[in-house]
Amino acid sequence: MKTKFFSSDEFCKKAASISNGFDLFDWICKVPIDSLRTGSHRVFENIDDRPSSLVIKFKSIVGWEILELGPLEGGHTYQLEKLGAKLTAVEAHPENFLKCLIVKNALKMNASFLLGDFSEYLKKTTKSYDLIFASGIFYHMEDPIDLLWQISKRTDRIFAWTHYISQDQLNYTESYNKKHFKEIEFSCNYYRYEYDKSREDRSFAGVGKFSSRLTKEDFLKALLAVGFSNYEIVKDEFEHPGGPAFSFIAEKNKD
Numbered sequence: 001m002k003t004k005f006f007s008s009d010e011f012c013k014k015a016a017s018i019s020n021g022f023d024l025f026d027w028i029c030k031v032p033i034d035s036l037r038t039g040s041h042r043v044f045e046n047i048d049d050r051p052s053s054l055v056i057k058f059k060s061i062v063g064w065e066i067l068e069l070g071p072l073e074g075g076h077t078y079q080l081e082k083l084g085a086k087l088t089a090v091e092a093h094p095e096n097f098l099k100c101l102i103v104k105n106a107l108k109m110n111a112s113f114l115l116g117d118f119s120e121y122l123k124k125t126t127k128s129y130d131l132i133f134a135s136g137i138f139y140h141m142e143d144p145i146d147l148l149w150q151i152s153k154r155t156d157r158i159f160a161w162t163h164y165i166s167q168d169q170l171n172y173t174e175s176y177n178k179k180h181f182k183e184i185e186f187s188c189n190y191y192r193y194e195y196d197k198s199r200e201d202r203s204f205a206g207v208g209k210f211s212s213r214l215t216k217e218d219f220l221k222a223l224l225a226v227g228f229s230n231y232e233i234v235k236d237e238f239e240h241p242g243g244p245a246f247s248f249i250a251e252k253n254k255d
Contacts, residue, residue: 021102025095029073031103043075050135050161050247051079053234057249061085064130067154069118069137072096074103076135077111087111088129090118122150131157135247138162138219140211145188145222152226156254159234161247164216165191166238186225188218216246229253 012020019036027038032045046052054061062084071077071089073096081087089111091097097115104111114121119141132155138144139162151158169191190212214222216236223231228250236246 018106021105024102025099027073027099029075031073031106032078033106039073041075043072044078046079048075048079050159050234051076051083051133053247053249054080054131054159055083057232057234061131066131066133067129068133070134070140071100071113072136074100074109074111074113076133077113078103078107078109080133081109081111088114090114090116090121092117119147119150122147122154125154127154129155131155131159133159135159135161139164139193139213142210142212144190144212144214144219145186145226148222149184149226152228152252156252158228158250159247160250161245162219163213163240163243163245164219165213166244167215169244170215184225186222188214188222190214216244220248223248223250227252 014020018033022031022036022038029039029041029043030045031038042048061080064085066080066085066087068077068080068087068089071091074089077087077089077100087110089100091100091113092115094115097113100113103109104113132151134151138147138160141147191214193211193213195209195211220231229252231248231250234247234249236244238244
């Protein structure tokens with residue numbers, strides 16, 4: 001992994017400062033410290049209303065233990081913490097993990113950032129969470145329904161934002177697999193999305209060489225199949241620049 005100004009065997013000879021850490025990397029997001037030169041995506045601010053949609057739904061998330069999957073540079077982590085939640089965030093990309101630690105230090109956050117594969121973490125942990133936050137995650141997965149199934153074992157609530165395959169895309173998107181699960185009675189078509197060119201982009205966030213995407217309708221059916229019997233679509237962004245996307249909050253029955 002290359003940093004922006006220093007190689008791994010060099011020392012920083014500048015006067016110690018917060019900005020030195022930020023200067024190690026190019027940034028995607030705009031970190032809310034005026035003196036820093038960071039990115040342009042404003043996920044640390046409530047102009048990105050995905051974290052605040054939880055408060056609209058639940059009135060308060062103060063004291064909630066939230067597991068965040070794939071925090072990228074910690075923007076949503078920061079917002080959720082400001083709303084009163086206690087965060088554990090799992091990031092697989094080493095550079096993004098280090099960025100999160102730099103952000104945590106600079107913004108004096110209490111969140112716990114862990115480096116590793118969140119799918120494997122979900123399979124091995126015995127801890128349950130008040131909510132699992134998965135923004136920009138499912139459309140990068142090779143097996144998104146398996147991830148949803150693993151999530152359902154560790155929480156009664158989920159927030160997700162994801163791209164989906166629209167009906168007009170079905171005519172030119174290859175359906176390459178049909179999933180069957182022994183634990184749940186559910187099957188759906190997966191639509192292959194290749195990452196060969198995307199891997200050259202620094203903002204690329206996928207783990208494998210391809211991902212599997214779903215129609216919105218199949219995603220909602222999958223929520224019901226894994227036990228999230230109540231769901232609410234927060235926003236449907238059919239004209240999103242990256243392709244149709246929607247966000248939802250889902251819960252299990254409290255009975």
